[in-house]
Amino acid sequence: MLAKPAFEVQSLVTDAELVKKRRAQIIAAAVDLFAHQGYYKTTIQDVAKKAGVSAGLIYQYVRDKEDVLLLSVLDVLDSYKQEIPAATQGLTDPLDRFKAAIYAYCRVVDQRREATVLAYRSTKSLSPERRQLIMASEIETNALIAQCLKDGIKAGLFRDVDPDLATYHFVGLAHSWALKHWRIKQIAGFERYVEEGFDFLVHALLTDKGWQHYKKLQAEKAGKERKKSSKAR
Amino acid sequence: MLAKPAFEVQSLVTDAELVKKRRAQIIAAAVDLFAHQGYYKTTIQDVAKKAGVSAGLIYQYVRDKEDVLLLSVLDVLDSYKQEIPAATQGLTDPLDRFKAAIYAYCRVVDQRREATVLAYRSTKSLSPERRQLIMASEIETNALIAQCLKDGIKAGLFRDVDPDLATYHFVGLAHSWALKHWRIKQIAGFERYVEEGFDFLVHALLTDKGWQHYKKLQAEKAGKERKKSSKAR
């Protein structure tokens, strides 16, 4: 289930530990630069300088520039795959789990906003084989969401919609925050955007039973927060 | 209201008719090439050859390569601004108008699927000033959708949601078809995608009153189609 990221990117260096360390260095620099200036406007020399290594070094850990892009995008996508399970960990209620998953997705997108945009923009710059890897990773992430939906449907909380299609509506919520940030931030802050967005979309999803459940959860949450804020005083 | 596309892209040629014609030639070629191979992998020579003109000629109609990209993206965005009003023309019922608008949006995105992706990918490749133009155009298009939402809210058919935020959910429906086509096409065809997608999202939007209205429209449509198909026999 856990994807070995970039399992096919070859390296001339054999020491696995070193490969991991160097690549992390390179990718951190690359993601930052690619995200902010774009893939084509970023040179390998830029990446090398930012990573604090020589240009030649990079070619001991990747085959070519496209490999750097592939690793960069995979790095971003992997963070999704890490955050979502971590967020649902311990939760059992399907609606709870679903909400936690979506919120987690939105949160990680927000934290790596530019990088998320990078992933969108740059996939087409990759060769078909490499693009496969990206798509596979996205499918995996979507499967995490879709599973939550299936669980909710099974539990009778969600309508019997196509879980894969519905996934895209919620994924779109997270991605839009990054893609349309220039505009949306003028309308709402992150918190309100996610809350209203999730509330909006979940309306489309809930059965009557689910609806009751949702209102109960809302009330509980409101209760907790009231307590918290009264304690805070 | 009507945006003069690319109103600021200068040309050395003075004959307005010719400028229009040549630019159309150039942009048609550019959109196609940019959409399929990407902006950076497409050379001006490629565009010239495909447009059937010399490379030098292009520089009599645009300042630089980025201008070609700007005009290309604006061309795509303009088609949205054309199709949506055309689709709602003559319709008076708010729900009808809204549905027509969204369907029209989805349709034009489907027709220019690669070009839509181009618009997404390439905006960041533009200089800030040029990006402004793109953003302005997107805001205009969104305003068309948002207006439909406002009308529906006023008519009591839609819940009192933030129309600008809600617009993004529906815009996302159209865009996702292009952006995630590689995956969604495996799940559903265009017709089903739009129908189910719209039906899903509209659930989140409708009031009880709106809900009655929606079901009536569905029934009417079903009736018409039954008739049509019986005639077709």
Place this chain on the structure above:
Amino acid sequence: MLAKPAFEVQSLVTDAELVKKRRAQIIAAAVDLFAHQGYYKTTIQDVAKKAGVSAGLIYQYVRDKEDVLLLSVLDVLDSYKQEIPAATQGLTDPLDRFKAAIYAYCRVVDQRREATVLAYRSTKSLSPERRQLIMASEIETNALIAQCLKDGIKAGLFRDVDPDLATYHFVGLAHSWALKHWRIKQIAGFERYVEEGFDFLVHALLTDKGWQHYKKLQAEKAGKERKKSSKAR
């Protein structure tokens, strides 16, 4: 004596009057542009625009861009050949004539300072055949000065120096004003520069007899000016 400027620059247009008029138009624009931006940074389109004609038109009056440069430089050099004889016209005393010639030379160089620099800079940009014409023109101009020197030597006013070499010292006076203007103007104004410069160089030239004569001329001139200024009151 009078050089037909550019006697070999061909034109497609047959009407001699028109050729003269058009060329004057073109050359005036060209000299200005070449002098200020340099030959290579000036495009034929620039010249055409400044001359108020189309780019194509120019090619009916010259063979190529180099022809425009040739005509431009010859135009400048011709003005020397016009001014010097005009200035000595009517004067009979050799020293008077010589001084008038040098002053006239300096004056025309000052009036067309940038153009003079152009002549210096651009001769090497011309093909050898065209350069010949420039050189021939310069030799003609120098001959005017040299003749004055010969007359002065014959009259026993000037030492028996090589008139052609001495010519270059005085020509250098005029040219330096243009070539080193950026620096000399910080040291002296045009009037003082020419007066001190001529006075300096003429010291090197005069015989004892010439020296007496020179002082007499100075005194006369001073006298006239005193009168003039007293009248002016």
Place this chain on the structure above:
Amino acid sequence: MLAKPAFEVQSLVTDAELVKKRRAQIIAAAVDLFAHQGYYKTTIQDVAKKAGVSAGLIYQYVRDKEDVLLLSVLDVLDSYKQEIPAATQGLTDPLDRFKAAIYAYCRVVDQRREATVLAYRSTKSLSPERRQLIMASEIETNALIAQCLKDGIKAGLFRDVDPDLATYHFVGLAHSWALKHWRIKQIAGFERYVEEGFDFLVHALLTDKGWQHYKKLQAEKAGKERKKSSKAR
């Protein structure tokens, strides 16, 4: 006092030794080509080929083609600044020193005749900032000459002329040899040109006292040469 030549031309390469070596390589090739074919007719590829390096390499040592020109011109001007002090080294007599300086100037101009012309022609092709550097270098060189003049004036050998203006007359002697070589070489060889030219101009400069001194030096020199030539037999 000692100018760091081209102190502001940046290089991507850090090894100072290498920068010096490579630049010398590049500039040597560039001066030669620029001097003979002109700046604009010389391509970077030409320079690279002549320097025995790749075109890309050049851009690791200069920012653009204009930088190559700047370095080339500075290289020429620096040779003046080297030769003049070297020639006066050890000499104490002001007239001796002055003569040595002018002769040295003429000699280096003769040795780098085409390059001297390049410096004249091309300064205007440089951006204003770069032109400043050229001018500063010229002023420094002129100051060396002017100092000799001042010393001679102080010693009562030279008339009390403006040393900066007088400098230009002597500088003109050297430069004219390069600029008007096509013509002057028909009149006189280098030796005679310099001797007669200096003799001519120095006439304009000497006081009576200086004049006595000058004649004495001439006699001494003639004596030495007689001896030398008798020895040579």
Place this chain on the structure above:
DNA sequence: GATGAATGAGGCTTCATTCAT
């Protein structure tokens, strides 16, 4: 393993010149 200087192919852009109108 790491460096960074060197390479050279290739793209954008300019502009002299032509030619159909």
Place this chain on the structure above:
DNA sequence: GATGAATGAAGCCTCATTCAT
């Protein structure tokens, strides 16, 4: 005769990639 749109050759410069140290 005049126009100005069109051409296309050519140059500057960048940058991914290599390789000697």
